[in-house]
Amino acid sequence: MKEFLAELLDLPGVSGYEEIIARRISDEFSKYCDEVQTDSFYNVYGIKRGTAPKDGSPAPKVMRAAHVDEVALMVRDVTEEGFLRFTNIGGVDQRILLSQEVTIHGREKLFGIISTIPPHIQEDGDSKTAVKMKDMCIDLGLPVEKVKALVRIGDLITFRSPLVSMAGSMVNGKSMDDRASVVMLVEVMKELDRLKYQAEVYATATVQEEVGTRGAIISTYRVEPDIGIAIDVTHGETPDAPRERTYAMNKGIVVAKGPNLHPGLTEKLLETAGEYGIDFQLNITSGPTGTDARSIQISRGGVPTVLVELPLRYMHTTVETLNLDHIKQGARLIALFIASLKEGWQEWLKY
Amino acid sequence: MKELLANLTGVYGPSGKEDSIRSAIEKEIKDHVDEIRTDTMGNLIAVKKSTLSGDKPPVRVMTAAHMDQIGLIITNIDENGFLRFSNIGGVSPFNVINRRVVFENGITGTVSYETELENMKDLKLNKMYIDIGAANREEAEKQVSIGDVAVYYAPMAAAGNRYFGCAMDDRAGCAVLVQAIKTIKDSPNELIFVFTVQEEVGLRGAKTSAYSVNPAMAISLDVTLTGDTPKSRPMAVRLGAGPAVKIKDSSLICHPRVKNLMIDRAEEAGIPYQLEVLEAGGTDSGSIHLSREGVPSGVISIPCRYIHSAREMVDKNDLENAVKLLNSILENEIVL
Numbered sequence: 001m002k003e004f005l006a007e008l009l010d011l012p013g014v015s016g017y018e019e020i021i022a023r024r025i026s027d028e029f030s031k032y033c034d035e036v037q038t039d040s041f042y043n044v045y046g047i048k049r050g051t052a053p054k055d056g057s058p059a060p061k062v063m064r065a066a067h068v069d070e071v072a073l074m075v076r077d078v079t080e081e082g083f084l085r086f087t088n089i090g091g092v093d094q095r096i097l098l099s100q101e102v103t104i105h106g107r108e109k110l111f112g113i114i115s116t117i118p119p120h121i122q123e124d125g126d127s128k129t130a131v132k133m134k135d136m137c138i139d140l141g142l143p144v145e146k147v148k149a150l151v152r153i154g155d156l157i158t159f160r161s162p163l164v165s166m167a168g169s170m171v172n173g174k175s176m177d178d179r180a181s182v183v184m185l186v187e188v189m190k191e192l193d194r195l196k197y198q199a200e201v202y203a204t205a206t207v208q209e210e211v212g213t214r215g216a217i218i219s220t221y222r223v224e225p226d227i228g229i230a231i232d233v234t235h236g237e238t239p240d241a242p243r244e245r246t247y248a249m250n251k252g253i254v255v256a257k258g259p260n261l262h263p264g265l266t267e268k269l270l271e272t273a274g275e276y277g278i279d280f281q282l283n284i285t286s287g288p289t290g291t292d293a294r295s296i297q298i299s300r301g302g303v304p305t306v307l308v309e310l311p312l313r314y315m316h317t318t319v320e321t322l323n324l325d326h327i328k329q330g331a332r333l334i335a336l337f338i339a340s341l342k343e344g345w346q347e348w349l350k351y
Numbered sequence: 352m353k354e355l356l357a358n359l360t361g362v363y364g365p366s367g368k369e370d371s372i373r374s375a376i377e378k379e380i381k382d383h384v385d386e387i388r389t390d391t392m393g394n395l396i397a398v399k400k401s402t403l404s405g406d407k408p409p410v411r412v413m414t415a416a417h418m419d420q421i422g423l424i425i426t427n428i429d430e431n432g433f434l435r436f437s438n439i440g441g442v443s444p445f446n447v448i449n450r451r452v453v454f455e456n457g458i459t460g461t462v463s464y465e466t467e468l469e470n471m472k473d474l475k476l477n478k479m480y481i482d483i484g485a486a487n488r489e490e491a492e493k494q495v496s497i498g499d500v501a502v503y504y505a506p507m508a509a510a511g512n513r514y515f516g517c518a519m520d521d522r523a524g525c526a527v528l529v530q531a532i533k534t535i536k537d538s539p540n541e542l543i544f545v546f547t548v549q550e551e552v553g554l555r556g557a558k559t560s561a562y563s564v565n566p567a568m569a570i571s572l573d574v575t576l577t578g579d580t581p582k583s584r585p586m587a588v589r590l591g592a593g594p595a596v597k598i599k600d601s602s603l604i605c606h607p608r609v610k611n612l613m614i615d616r617a618e619e620a621g622i623p624y625q626l627e628v629l630e631a632g633g634t635d636s637g638s639i640h641l642s643r644e645g646v647p648s649g650v651i652s653i654p655c656r657y658i659h660s661a662r663e664m665v666d667k668n669d670l671e672n673a674v675k676l677l678n679s680i681l682e683n684e685i686v687l
Binding site for chain 1: 585586599627687
């Protein structure tokens, strides 16, 4: 599991450019699925078909979704000196950018660093204000002619920050948001193989979440599920963060409650957790969540949706930190929940 | 092209009231297409059939440019005959100060503001009004009603290859599309040309038309910002350096295959082009690409200075090259 996560973190998958990582995910899905599809935007669908109910009643179509895209940078211009100006794709905190190592996906892969002025030669007061992204540039260590030959406007820039194992089951690296949840999609498939279930289960690795849950909009339309299960990350607790918006790193996965999520179905999910002794924390969320769930819920005629989240520290940085145990726990909960959808599942969706 | 652009930028058509501009465009293109219809939202949809025969269905390509323009909608008429207004689309208070505006019925007025305002930075549209020269409410109400919409009154002017005027956003795109329809050769693709409504209020006409057209690929034509004026927000696009192949804006990340198709066609045909990374703003393809199961989409942008002012500026060569680029994409077989 950790190896697959490490492999995913190393693959580029910037929003709108997910073809490479989609291919790897498709390969992994095929090991555990009856059928795997990829659409024209590189959403990947892994389909597992359960045993249909004996009484001939329809089995639910369940779509689990986790997004594959990562926040990143894009070349906005090449300066006369051969440095790159850039913009962000998705929410990048400009305060973390200085001195980062990056990969530029030009005509070939290039190594770059986001340049800074050393403290010795800064003007008085410079160190007190944050540098704006529009004033930053990337140094490739190459002469300007070479840069202009290899890089053009619109080329993608990803962070270099492979998976690092910390103490116990904690790991950090870039794009844990939301590749850890993609790993969970696969873990759910493994769990399902040990269980009896009736549902037709789609695992959708969605694209373009970081720029507006766009992959979820089109993939949910295509699948037309009866039930949606979004999997994403939420904020892990740190000493300086507000308590009410963060979650413990060792007290179980997070289940969201609020208008974006179906109340009856969320209750069933929590009952399943209670029944099997799976720890969880509650995230009370007042509006549409910042996850694929916001779009899944309002696809076509509406899709009853639940949301499972992994606590993660330092979101949208290169050291996103999480607990691997949570991936296992979340996978077990989701698989057991799917298995519990038997004849009469439609009753769960009623108000 | 100059005459066409002058004509189209002079026709009234704020979002939601596109009747006149739709008629003007329909008149231009109706003899050059196989079918033409207007949908319930008011989108004008024209079809040029594929030349392919046989069992293989042609690739259906939707090309869109929005007909609507920004405007000022009347919310209140006071006892002295001054009209208060709200915005239709992105209207900046600073762009409309002391501008001449015109209503659908031809009544014109001047936009001004409450001069007791101490700091111009605090100027908001609710501190502004339109003066149509009426002596009182009664006289004003004979000419204008609440809910009427005014647009800039700014006939197009030219200086060499540069054209100035209002509503270049997006009548420049409409003009390119009209010109393409008139000049395009036979195509193996099924070409659906949509002149959309309500782009300025949220890419709304594109949303319904993309759903009904259900294309395999889409291209929008719209204006984009430039970074070539003094101390402008940095951007690599310049006026006159060719149409821009959009890479991204706030509404979409152009599909890599569509983007590459545009670049390849431009290179093959020797058409000058630029690459556009726009950090704000959106266009019809933002709606279209999320229609149904997703439509791979791109945008050909026309560099334009002073967008949403009464003096938007475009370049003749950029327009002509945009037509060439669009035609070279649409005339050839498309494999995504």
